[in-house]
Amino acid sequence: MSGAPRLLVVEDEPSILQPLLRALTRGGFEPTSACTVAEATSLVDRQEFDLVLLDLGLPDGDGRDVVRHLHRTTETPVIMLTARGAEIDRIVGLEIGADDYVVKPFSSDELIARIRAVLRRTAGSAKTRRPLEPLTVGTLTVDPGARVASVDGAALELTRREFDLLYALARRAGTVAGREELFDEVWGTGWFGTGKTLDVHVAGLRRKLPDDAPPITTLRGVGYRLDLGTPG
Missing domain, CATH: 1.10.10.10 (Winged helix-like DNA-binding domain superfamily/Winged helix DNA-binding domain)
Structure with missing residues (x-):
């Protein structure tokens, strides 16, 4: 899948992760998965990704810690995936640098459309x-x-x-x-x-x-x- 956008999917629930990885692959992306904060931060330190899909609730910490770690050294866009629908959670996510926020449950078509929109925005922003x-x-x-x-x-x-x-x-x-x-x-x-x-x-x-x-x-x-x- 040479040339396909590389995505890091940080999600610890197998029933969500596996169908999501299949949908992203069908959608023309190259997904890599992580299930914990530690695994995600290790991956972003060793590899470059075009976008990160990030669950907030992870077994070893808060997904927002991954955003803070990521943005110390890169400008990789982030879409947060979470079951939390409260406005305060959306506000905190945006304040720390998330580019979009999707509340579970969501359709794969909607998520892919949002991914493509964020990639379009961030691809042109540095030039302008x-x-x-x-x-x-x-x-x-x-x-x-x-x-x-x-x-x-x-x-x-x-x-x-x-x-x-x-x-x-x-x-x-x-x-x-x-x-x-x-x-x-x-x-x-x-x-x-x-x-x-x-x-x-x-x-x-x-x-x-x-x-x-x-x-x-x-x-x-x-x-x-x-x-x-x-x-x-």
């Missing part, structure tokens, strides 16, 4: 959002080439989505970035999520920006603005 030079807004510097954001020289620990969002705001510093505009640039036009996704990621950015960073101002019903100055 990486200028040659870093951007500086007051004390904030955003370097898209190195994918590093810092305030007064101190690097910020951001998820992939948070970085992309901060860069989108920095490109428009001093002007309003519309909600739809931000969704199209950061998530892509095929995004399946809800409007709350943007608000969750902005809230996460605000928590991580120090007091002397340029503030993000909310324009209700319109969008957000990264201000040119620092808080008074």
